[in-house]
Amino acid sequence: MSVFVWIETFEGKANSASWEAVGVANTLASTMGTDVTALVFGENASAVGAEAGQYGASKAIVSEDATLSAFVLEPYAALLTQIVQDNSPSVVVAVGTNRGRELLASSAADTNSGLLTEAIELSIDGDTVKAVRPAYAGKVLMEVSTSTATKFITIRGRAFPSPAPNTSASADVTTTDAVLSANAIKTQVDSFESEVGTISLTDAAIIVSGGRGMANNPVDAPVDQSGDEATIWKAKHGYENTIQPLADVLGAAVGASRAAVDAGYIPYKHQVGQTGKVVNPDLYIACGISGAIQHQAGMRGSKIIVAINKDAEAPIFKLARYGIVGDLYEIVPALTEALKKKLS
Amino acid sequence: MHVVTFTRSTPDTAAKVWVDADGNVTWGDVATVVNPWDEYALEETIIQAKDAGGNSTVIAIGAELHNDALKQSIAMGIPNAIRVNEDGADLTDSLVWSTLATGAINKLGDVDLVIFGKESIDVGTDQHSYQVARKLGWTMLSYVSKIIEVDYDAKTIKVEKMLEQGKQVLTAQLPAVVTVMKGINEPRYPNFLGIRKASKAVIPEWTASDLGVEVPTSTTSVVAYKNLPERDITTEIIDGDSVEAKAATLVDRLFEEKVL
Numbered sequence: 001m002s003v004f005v006w007i008e009t010f011e012g013k014a015n016s017a018s019w020e021a022v023g024v025a026n027t028l029a030s031t032m033g034t035d036v037t038a039l040v041f042g043e044n045a046s047a048v049g050a051e052a053g054q055y056g057a058s059k060a061i062v063s064e065d066a067t068l069s070a071f072v073l074e075p076y077a078a079l080l081t082q083i084v085q086d087n088s089p090s091v092v093v094a095v096g097t098n099r100g101r102e103l104l105a106s107s108a109a110d111t112n113s114g115l116l117t118e119a120i121e122l123s124i125d126g127d128t129v130k131a132v133r134p135a136y137a138g139k140v141l142m143e144v145s146t147s148t149a150t151k152f153i154t155i156r157g158r159a160f161p162s163p164a165p166n167t168s169a170s171a172d173v174t175t176t177d178a179v180l181s182a183n184a185i186k187t188q189v190d191s192f193e194s195e196v197g198t199i200s201l202t203d204a205a206i207i208v209s210g211g212r213g214m215a216n217n218p219v220d221a222p223v224d225q226s227g228d229e230a231t232i233w234k235a236k237h238g239y240e241n242t243i244q245p246l247a248d249v250l251g252a253a254v255g256a257s258r259a260a261v262d263a264g265y266i267p268y269k270h271q272v273g274q275t276g277k278v279v280n281p282d283l284y285i286a287c288g289i290s291g292a293i294q295h296q297a298g299m300r301g302s303k304i305i306v307a308i309n310k311d312a313e314a315p316i317f318k319l320a321r322y323g324i325v326g327d328l329y330e331i332v333p334a335l336t337e338a339l340k341k342k343l344s
Numbered sequence: 345m346h347v348v349t350f351t352r353s354t355p356d357t358a359a360k361v362w363v364d365a366d367g368n369v370t371w372g373d374v375a376t377v378v379n380p381w382d383e384y385a386l387e388e389t390i391i392q393a394k395d396a397g398g399n400s401t402v403i404a405i406g407a408e409l410h411n412d413a414l415k416q417s418i419a420m421g422i423p424n425a426i427r428v429n430e431d432g433a434d435l436t437d438s439l440v441w442s443t444l445a446t447g448a449i450n451k452l453g454d455v456d457l458v459i460f461g462k463e464s465i466d467v468g469t470d471q472h473s474y475q476v477a478r479k480l481g482w483t484m485l486s487y488v489s490k491i492i493e494v495d496y497d498a499k500t501i502k503v504e505k506m507l508e509q510g511k512q513v514l515t516a517q518l519p520a521v522v523t524v525m526k527g528i529n530e531p532r533y534p535n536f537l538g539i540r541k542a543s544k545a546v547i548p549e550w551t552a553s554d555l556g557v558e559v560p561t562s563t564t565s566v567v568a569y570k571n572l573p574e575r576d577i578t579t580e581i582i583d584g585d586s587v588e589a590k591a592a593t594l595v596d597r598l599f600e601e602k603v604l
Binding site for chain 1: 355357358359360361362363369380381436438439442465466467468469470471474475477478479483484485486487502506507508509510511512513514515516517525526527560563564565566567568569570571572575577578579580581582587588590591592594595597598599601603604
């Protein structure tokens with residue numbers, strides 16, 4: 001049966017990383033001799049379902065029920081499970097965002113199906129799907145397989161190419177009802193505070209990261225700040241006035257090492273590494289980061305790594321394609337200027 | 345009122361991990377630690393149980409190795425620890441794991457809240473907590489950055505959740521399964537009394553038959569572990585007469601690499 005792919009949406013728009021999952025679904029479907037069905041729930045689902053056709057889905061099953069407008073696991077999982085039980089797809093695939101992971105894991109539990117997560121390579125042999133995924137925070141790889149009737153797969157973002165859209169194609173859209181009524185849902189959203197304008201680390205094609213070296217900011221802290229407080233002030237000032245401008249020129253996300261997060265220089269959501277985010281951008285610029293093994297685990301999948309560090313012996317240079325030995329507070333502003341000149 | 349959390353022993357984050365000639369994952373003789381994500385779950389369990397004047401239990405599923413993490417949890421201040429193990433059960437399969445975890449929660453019987461760390465850094469599968477919640481039929485609240493309020497009389501929990509696009513406040517019905525993020529608290533260090541208590545603790549081991557569950561057939565299997573391909577990199581250290589010259593050369597290289 002068909003290969004199903006869940007398209008993540010937020011406020012009525014598709015998460016573009018979901019097209020990577022459609023690309024994977026296309027490959028699996030052509031090997032299995034079947035077609036691709038997109039699943040879209042929530043606001044504007046019909047239009048996004050039709051849009052999935054541009055990337056290769058021939059059908060879409062959608063629901064715009066009001067209970068599905070914000071992602072809440074229970075109504076989403078109940079609906080996905082119902083669709084899987086009604087249609088017995090051979091595969092359900094999604095990109096492994098927070099929501100993709102919890103939705104597919106839940107539905108796999110409901111239907112007693114095998115779940116392969118964080119896939120970076122996939123292969124099919126008869127009724128078996130095999131995935132290669134990172135384990136031990138990316139220090140080793142593991143191959144896992146499943147042969148259950150429906151196989152649930154989440155792929156790592158940016159590990160598979162996004163298909164080029166064919167703007168004249170569209171998917172056949174079928175509408176379905178939600179499974180849970182509003183009063184059967186045990187979780188209610190009270191409020192939502194949006195953080196607009198920030199680029200998500202996991203989606204970013206380019207990341208500029210700062211580490212412990214951010215503390216060596218030559219700018220003086222205000223006179224009423226001393227000791228650790230002054231150090232934190234300097235580091236924060238550096239992220240805002242040295243790292244962020246480079247990130248802005250590149251359209252990049254801002255990352256950080258655990259050392260910088262633990263020292264209070266920058267909030268946790270920026271942490272790259274073993275207990276932060278695992279990222280694989282095209283370009284990773286590490287500024288003032290020594291490259292502890294925990295940090296390497298989070299970023300060694302990056303295509304090109306650039307290291308800027310005062311210490312020529314820092315382990316980060318062993319991973320880097322390009323390195324500049326020197327003070328990040330001199331080099332990063334010069335790099336920002338050089339890029340502005342080149343890109344203007 | 346009873347809060348339950350799960351933990352496991354994992355190699356230290358600074359450990360080198362590789363696949364040996366027999367195809368097994370090894371980290372040499374480096375000691376294991378409490379799975380780093382679980383430290384936040386353990387601390388939150390202690391806080392929640394204390395706030396409500398209730399009981400708390402930590403559970404590990406798997407081989408004796410995990411007793412180390414359980415003892416560390418006792419040392420931090422969780423009074424009860426249990427290890428669940430079943431010979432022959434494929435614990436790499438998250439549905440097998442979740443079935444045993446669900447069985448243990450049901451056997452305890454009076455549990456209101458289960459708190460998980462985000463994931464385990466060994467297998468790195470952020471999926472067990474969701475599957476436990478589904479098997480229990482409980483509410484699932486993931487990526488929680490703050491537990492705002494738990495009302496055990498009204499049976500509700502109010503939390504702040506981190507989304508990729510911002511922060512959400514959710515109210516849900518108990519019993520619930522929660523996964524917590526780094527930053528929700530500052531995990532405590534065990535004190536001397538805690539360490540002494542842990543060293544004397546005898547940890548009960550429950551099997552599937554103690555839980556009254558049948559171990560299901562595994563839905564997935566681990567085919568092999570592999571070492572990472574060597575990163576074939578020649579590092580070019582960019583030199584130049586001035587900082588500006590170095591920056592300009594780097595920009596040229598990045599354009600040649602087509603990453604800009």
